[in-house]
Structures are given as structure tokens and as C-alpha cells.
């Protein structure tokens with residue numbers, strides 16, 4: 001029994017879905033990412049705090065300088081999260097910004113600048129859900145009329161059911177939109193059966209969650225495995241792991257696919273439904 005609201009989306013028959021995730025500030029490529037698609041989907045992580053490939057980019061570099069950003073990235077890559085927090089505390093102290101409220105407003109100013117640019121570049125219409133580094137309260141301020149935000153709901157087009165669950169799970173990284181595992185599981189459960197499941201984070205499969213560049217396992221979600229085992233959607237599309245050991249895996253008849261790190265790849269994942277749907 002499902003109690004979730006089903007949104008009916010007005011659109012011609014969906015054959016080709018373009019999906020992006022982990023956009024992380026890549027506004028230029030985002031503008032053209034929907035060209036040629038019937039439907040455009042964004043799975044979140046719009047802002048760029050740290051750029052592991054170019055530490056001179058991102059909010060940390062803007063605030064604290066490139067040198068700090070490099071040291072902070074190294075600490076996190078080594079799994080020294082406590083050291084990373086101490087580095088941040090020292091960097092704030094150097095700026096003379098001490099009160100938590102002042103830190104939040106300094107950070108928020110830069111985040112707002114990025115959201116302004118990202119939502120201007122985001123194609124319309126778009127179905128969107130949140131990543132773990134997103135701030136849902138700000139999305140409501142910056143989104144444009146064609147941006148439909150979906151988190152824990154189903155969108156139905158021509159009988160094609162698409163379920164969306166955004167955000168990450170509570171982690172030592174303490175990113176802004178992290179959810180308790182039981183709350184996340186409840187959001188999945190309320191979807192009921194779907195044809196395509198969209199989430200920001202992957203299921204708990206080691207090959208999908210291991211990042212070969214960061215050299216660590218990101219959080220996978222075992223509630224996604226249980227949901228997929230029980231309901232067997234045709235596809236599960238997700239992002240979050242920027243450089244995964246494997247891009248896809250199967251759970252029963254469900255093809256689970258990492259849509260890729262848009263910030264680096266600059267092209268959407270194209271899901272073709274012409275044989276499965278109609």
C-alpha cells in the first residue's frame with residue numbers, strides 16, 4: 001500500500017531521458033545538457049565546496065585560499081576527518097570569523113552566488129532531487145518555474161512511474177543534507193513500485209561505492225538494495241560516487257547505473273526507453 005502523492009507530468013511520450021548528477025558548479029556544460037532529450041533529470045550536488053582536481057576552485061578556496069583547500073582535501077582523502085575539521089577551525093580563526101552565526105553567513109553568501117548561477121543554467125523543464133551537499137531551503141529560493149523538486153514522491157508520465165529520493169545518509173563527512181537511515185528507508189517504501197528509481201546515492205554494493213581516486217568507500221544505502229530486491233524496477237539511476245570502481249551492477253532484473261560525475265564529464269547519461277516502454 002502506497003500513500004505517496006503521484007504527480008502527473010505533462011509531456012509527450014518519453015523515450016530518451018538525460019540524467020545528470022554531481023554537477024558541482026559546472027554551469028557552462030549544464031546549459032546544453034537537455035538538448036535532444038524528452039525529459040531532463042538532475043540528481044543533485046549542484047554546488048562546489050572543494051574541487052579535488054583543481055583546488056583553486058570552490059567555496060573553500062574562495063573563502064580560505066587555495067593552499068588551505070589543498071591541505072583540507074589531503075586530510076579528507078587520507079580519512080583524517082578530525083584533522084580536516086581542525087584545519088577549518090584554524091582557517092576561520094585566521095579570517096577573524098569566530099561566531100558560528102558569522103561563519104554560516106560568510107559561507108551562505110558564497111553558496112547563494114553558486115545557486116544563482118546553477119539554477120540559471122539548469123535546463124527547463126527539469127525533474128530534480130537533492131544531493132548530500134545541497135541545501136533544500138535555498139533551492140526553493142533559486143529554482144525557476146520549470147524546475148520540479150521531487151524527494152520521496154513519484155512522477156508518472158504515460159504510465160511510466162519514476163520514483164525519486166534525494167540526499168545522503170548521516171556520515172562522518174557531515175555534509176548539509178544527510179538523512180537518518182530509517183527516515184531514508186521510509187521515503188523509499190512510500191514510493192511503492194516504480195519503473196525507474198532515481199536517487200543521489202547508490203545501493204550498498206562495494207564495486208559501486210568505492211571511489212578509486214578518493215580511495216575510500218562512499219556510503220551506499222542497504223535500504224535501496226532491499227527496496228530494489230522487493231520491487232524490481234527496470235532501472236535505478238544514481239550519482240554521488242565520482243570515480244566508481246564499477247559504473248553499473250544488477251540487483252535481480254534491475255540495472256543499477258551511476259550516471260557519472262557531471263563536473264568532470266560534462267555530458268549527461270542518456271537512458272533510452274524505446275524498447276522497454278510504450
Ligand SMILES: [Mn+2]
Pocket residue numbers: 022045131240
Ligand atoms: Mn557529489
